[in-house]
Amino acid sequence: MITLVDKDSAFRRIMAHQYTAVVVLDGSCVVEHINSAAELLLVRSEKQLLGHAFDSLFAQPDEIRSLLASVVQEGASVSVRSASWQMQSRELLTLDFIVSPVMDRNQIHLIVEMVPADRSVRISRDEGRVDHTETSRHLVRGLAHEIKNPLGGIRGAAQLLASELPSDELQEYTRVIIKEADRLRNLVDRLLGSHQMPAFxxxxxxxxxxxxxxxxxxxxxxxxxxxxxxxxxxxxxxxxxxxxxxxxxxxxxxxxxxxxxxxxxxxxxxxxxxxxxxxxxxxxxxxxxxxxxxxxxxxxxxxxxxxxxxxxxxxxxxxxxxxxxxxxxxxxxxxxxxxxxxxxxxxxxxxxxxxxxxxxx
CATH class of the missing domain: 3.30.565.10 (Histidine kinase-like ATPase, C-terminal domain)
Structure with a gap:
């Protein structure tokens, strides 16, 4: 009979495709299996961790050990938000933890799910900034169009006026108007941004x-x-x-x-x-x-x-x-x-x- 952590078990195949870091422990809190996302998060391979106590990864193992022991004793899941854990490697991880007990063939296993808390904060921050920037960009584009329309009229009128003026001294004023209108048009074009889609x-x-x-x-x-x-x-x-x-x-x-x-x-x-x-x-x-x-x-x-x-x-x-x-x-x-x-x-x-x-x- 295939057990939870056997190489051919459906559980292991599913965990291999999970983006969430997952570690499976036995009743003694020894590592039985980790997925690839957990390997990346913990900077350890499954081969390095198998058979080792999970709390040995942390610089202050007592708190982790107590948390895992409470799940084993009470048989109930524990969720910890934004916990800061100092790793033995000196790296500080801020994680959302969920530890769940699972019975398999009368043996208890612990499934530890870990999500970096800073990742969700970063995603939310990036989403918010992009949305705010896009809103600002739409407002600026609307304003730019309103500015660009009369600029063409001002420039055209200055050109017509220049052709009617008798002296070069007076035409200098119209040249200033035309030059400044061109400068503003270039600025407005930059405000409108790039309309060209990438040529991949x-x-x-x-x-x-x-x-x-x-x-x-x-x-x-x-x-x-x-x-x-x-x-x-x-x-x-x-x-x-x-x-x-x-x-x-x-x-x-x-x-x-x-x-x-x-x-x-x-x-x-x-x-x-x-x-x-x-x-x-x-x-x-x-x-x-x-x-x-x-x-x-x-x-x-x-x-x-x-x-x-x-x-x-x-x-x-x-x-x-x-x-x-x-x-x-x-x-x-x-x-x-x-x-x-x-x-x-x-x-x-x-x-x-x-x-x-x-x-x-």
Whole structure:
């Protein structure tokens, strides 16, 4: 008879396809089975954990041991929200725990389900920011259209007036009107954002980053040290090369401007690429994504500005238009990805996650 944790059991086959991290323990709280999501979360393989006490993973095992013992004794499930557990590896995990007892052939087993609490917070935060940004973008686009319509009339009237004026001195005023109308039209076009859908083709993310590095190097010269920290195993994926160059160029230029305005004597911009497995973007779970970080050691972004930097027309610089990062988010969303920023004095980190699955997946 097949038992709960036998290799051919239906339970194990189901657990293998679960996104939630699941660990199965025997009545003595010794690990009998873990699924792949738990291996990723705990940074341990099943082979390393089988036959070991589950509480041995934690720096303070007494609390875990007491929790598991209460489930065994009372035969009732226990749920713990946002518990912070220090691992033996020194990593701090904030988890939602559910421990459930299961009887199988007169033997008790414990099923431990673990969901990183910061993951659900991040997903909710990202959803909220995207919704707010999209609302702001619609408002700005409506305003931009209202501005653009009379601009054409103003420019046309100035051209007609210029043809009627007798002197070059008077025509200079109409040239100013035409020039300023053109400047406003360009600004409005930028406010309206990109209407071009991505032209997807197979690309290597490091070719995109190398192009950005070359452009930033040409602009910055020796004023900034550019560091590559790439994961060469990241596979090719479908994306629009021109749009992704624009994404990382806008981010890198923001970093360059921040460093230029600071007193930082050893200015550094680091480009880092990694793969992340089982990552959720806007309620959709992706098997594997590319994580691209752009990190600078500038003065940082003020906390009250940090949550608003992706909104249109919001800028932390007096000379900024607040359109660059809004465009970044728009283009990343067109690639089904996400962008976020963390900042403190001495370090600003922009992170872009891009799914590596094909469009059909």
């Amino acid at each position: 083709s197979q690309l290597n993310i490091h070719q995109v980053l190398e192009r950005v590095l070359a452009l930033i190097k040409a602009e910055a010269g020796d004023r900034v040290t550019l560091i590559r920290d790439y994961d060469p195993s990241i596979p090719e994926f479908l994306g629009d090369e021109a749009q992704l160059i624009q994404v990382f160029l806008n981010i890198a230029r923001n970093a360059l401007q921040a460093l230029s305005e600071s007193d930082q004597s050893a200015a550094v911009i680091r480009f880092r690429s990694r793969t992340v497995r089982q990552y959720t973007i806007r309620q959709k779970r992706h098997r594997i994504v590319a994580r691209i970080d752009v990190i600078d050691n500038g003065p940082g972004i003020e906390r009250d500005m940090l949550e608003k930097i992706f909104y249109p027309m919001i800028s932390g610089r007096a000379s900024g238009t607040g359109l660059g990062l809004s465009l970044v988010q728009q283009l990343v969303e067109l690639h089904n990805g996400s962008v976020a920023c963390e900042s403190e004095a001495g370090q600003t980190l922009f992170t872009v996650h891009l799914p590596l699955e094909t469009i059909d997946e």
